[in-house]
Amino acid sequence: MLRSSTNPVPSGHYRLWVNGIRHGDISLNNLIYNISPTGKVEGVLNDYDLASWDKISTTNSDRTGTVPFMALDLLRGGLDRQIPRLYRHDAESFVWVLAYLTAITVEYRGHSVRISRPPDFDSWFKDDFRTHLKSKRVLGNDYGRAFQIPGHHNQHFTTVRKLIAYWIEFDNALIDSENVGLVKLEIDDPVGALESLVGDVEMTLGADAKKGFAKVKALLFEAIKTPKVA
Amino acid sequence: MLVLLLALQRFGDRQWGNIVELASAEHPIPLYPVIEDGTLGTQEAGVSFHPEDKVHSGWSLLGRATTVIGASTEKNSDDGRVKEGRVEAQGDEGDDAAETIAEEDLEEPETNEAISSGSDAARGEGCKQDPQDQARDAYRKACDKIINAHNLVLKIYWPETSRIQEWEIVAHAQTLGKTDRFIRGHVPEVKYARDFDRYSTRYIRDFLDLQHDKQTGTRTLRLVVMNRLRPLHDLSGGQMWDAFWECFACKGFFV
Numbered sequence: 001m002l003r004s005s006t007n008p009v010p011s012g013h014y015r016l017w018v019n020g021i022r023h024g025d026i027s028l029n030n031l032i033y034n035i036s037p038t039g040k041v042e043g044v045l046n047d048y049d050l051a052s053w054d055k056i057s058t059t060n061s062d063r064t065g066t067v068p069f070m071a072l073d074l075l076r077g078g079l080d081r082q083i084p085r086l087y088r089h090d091a092e093s094f095v096w097v098l099a100y101l102t103a104i105t106v107e108y109r110g111h112s113v114r115i116s117r118p119p120d121f122d123s124w125f126k127d128d129f130r131t132h133l134k135s136k137r138v139l140g141n142d143y144g145r146a147f148q149i150p151g152h153h154n155q156h157f158t159t160v161r162k163l164i165a166y167w168i169e170f171d172n173a174l175i176d177s178e179n180v181g182l183v184k185l186e187i188d189d190p191v192g193a194l195e196s197l198v199g200d201v202e203m204t205l206g207a208d209a210k211k212g213f214a215k216v217k218a219l220l221f222e223a224i225k226t227p228k229v230a
Numbered sequence: 231m232l233v234l235l236l237a238l239q240r241f242g243d244r245q246w247g248n249i250v251e252l253a254s255a256e257h258p259i260p261l262y263p264v265i266e267d268g269t270l271g272t273q274e275a276g277v278s279f280h281p282e283d284k285v286h287s288g289w290s291l292l293g294r295a296t297t298v299i300g301a302s303t304e305k306n307s308d309d310g311r312v313k314e315g316r317v318e319a320q321g322d323e324g325d326d327a328a329e330t331i332a333e334e335d336l337e338e339p340e341t342n343e344a345i346s347s348g349s350d351a352a353r354g355e356g357c358k359q360d361p362q363d364q365a366r367d368a369y370r371k372a373c374d375k376i377i378n379a380h381n382l383v384l385k386i387y388w389p390e391t392s393r394i395q396e397w398e399i400v401a402h403a404q405t406l407g408k409t410d411r412f413i414r415g416h417v418p419e420v421k422y423a424r425d426f427d428r429y430s431t432r433y434i435r436d437f438l439d440l441q442h443d444k445q446t447g448t449r450t451l452r453l454v455v456m457n458r459l460r461p462l463h464d465l466s467g468g469q470m471w472d473a474f475w476e477c478f479a480c481k482g483f484f485v
Contacts, residue, residue, distance in 0.1 A: 033462060042476060048396045113463070
């Protein structure tokens with residue numbers, strides 16, 4: 001089995017982000033892999049249609065993001081709300097992809113696959129954002145409880161559930177901070193805004209979150225150091 | 231009604247959205263190579279495409295309507311003799327309505343791609359293989375043939391012209407990868423590309439006076455050819471977990 005090294009090695013989306021390339025459309029279809037000449041599996045972030053680059057300013061009316069994996073904050077705002085793309089939106093999308101990816105069952109038939117998902121995810125793919133939002137918010141509790149996680153993901157399911165819970169608490173902190181002005185605050189004073197949000201999450205989730213999510217926190221803080229593009 | 235009929239009669243191929251370059255898979259499409267600095271070369275290169283080898287489809291009236299199919303340069307084409315392979319995803323019936331508001335993005339993962347490396351469970355010598363791992367290995371072998379024949383993908387879509395071109399941003403990511411080993415290997419390669427501006431929505435928008443805000447809204451037909459990679463859900467648990475974190479942030483972030 002390929003094992004992870006104990007020291008995290010920064011890569012992919014995060015490294016691109018801190019170098020000024022903002023992907024902005026994290027979805028399952030955009031996460032692919034390659035087999036290197038040495039036979040190693042390498043994760044590849046694909047599809048830069050909606051990406052931006054801080055050196056080139058662009059204007060557009062394309063909403064960014066794939067709806068099923070969209071961050072709670074963006075979903076709640078509706079598709080017409082103009083929200084600048086923040087690192088935390090992409091980071092949260094990654095966790096929704098992970099939740100989905102570890103919950104689906106893949107059946108292999110010849111050179112085709114059939115994917116079935118627990119009904120708990122159905123609303124992610126439908127045109128009712130309210131139900132979609134609700135179904136994501138209960139997943140912090142229901143993941144791995146209301147439906148079974150396929151055996152080969154068993155070893156990770158508590159980590160995934162904690163990550164989901166983290167982003168739900170993050171969203172709660174946003175709501176409690178009267179988020180209307182928060183995006184602006186995050187642009188004017190990114191560190192201060194993020195510190196306040198993360199502080200609220202840690203208060204709700206307790207010491208466990210503080211310890212378990214030190215890495216998430218470190219990523220968020222590092223990623224916002226670079227100036228943002230609207 | 232009569233006026234409408236008369237109006238429709240005046241429509242040529244282009245007005246109907248019939249893309250002649252894609253009308254026949256027998257003729258390669260002339261595209262331009264993407265140069266290291268993110269610009270396009272001027273020497274046309276022929277890329278063959280294989281519509282029956284569908285990788286992803288997101289047809290819709292709104293948004294980018296991305297479709298991805300297998301492709302090859304002339305030297306390794308097998309005349310497209312590959313049967314269609316695709317994902318049957320559950321719950322499709324409710325998704326169409328949503329798709330119209332959500333660009334191409336209410337996606338069901340689709341693929342017919344494979345991996346040639348063994349699964350976690352298959353690696354222990356002498357272990358009895360799990361039926362799921364056996365099925366996955368058989369699937370990978372079946373798909374390897376397709377990937378060997380069509381080692382590229384052609385992406386056909388309608389991005390907004392005001393956006394930075396995808397090949398430019400990928401070329402920049404590749405350049406970053408040269409000095410940043412944490413990016414190297416984690417971005418795709420765009421090999422050929424071309425915008426077909428004569429299919430731009432600019433003409434109909436001008437005609438209908440929809441160009442109040444000239445900066446946004448206009449879409450063009452863009453063809454991009456990339457190296458063919460494989461979807462994460464083909465992988466077994468441990469490999470998938472690692473590949474996911476490589477895409478996101480850190481390998482070994484959560485073990």
